[in-house]
Amino acid sequence: MTTPVCTGASRAVAASAGHRRYPSFSSYVRARGPVLLRTARSLTANPSDAEDLLQTALTKTYVAWERIEDHRALDGYVRRALVNTRTSQWRKRKVDEFACEEVPEKEAAPAPDPAEQQSLHDAMWRAVLKLPDRQRAMVVLRYYEDLSEVQTAEVLGVSVGTVKSAVSRALRKLREDPELTPVR
Secondary structure (H helix, E strand, C coil): CCCCHHHHHHHHHHHCCHHHHCHHHHHHHHHHHHHHHHHHHHHCCCHHHHHHHHHHHHHHHHHCHHHCCCHHHHHHHHHHHHHHHHHHHHHHCCCCCCCCCCCCCCCCCCCCCHHHHHHHHHHHHHHHHCCCHHHHHHHHHHHHCCCCHHHHHHHHCCCHHHHHHHHHHHHHHHHHCHHHHHHC
């Protein structure tokens, strides 16, 4: 059974020796408890957490009761204690992990079989070797040496348009190569 925080807090204070020292604290909690609980509820999503938050703030207020000079400003003091306590809880909060239906991370692709990679590499080189010398040179410079079209044209002493058209024809031939068909 859950008791309202203001009643529980005032009973706890009344039961302590502090109640005799600070009779006004328990009357303050009885009078302002419901209003302060509404403030605590506005700071948390869970009503139980709001009750705990208010009890913590009231405990801090009780400890500082002698130092509070203006008891007319107690609501402001308790509200500030509520906000500061909630901020501290938020900063210290533990990041929870929750089970879910789907894994949010993408699954890592399985490592390719080295034998398949070597087989593909060999098939690609065999297909490139079937190209005419000029096309083979342009494909190797463009895609294996990673040169731009302009750089390839300069190395071979031809125009950029010649590189573009020759590479285009070479790629078409490679796409049609029967050895490379399973790769697509």
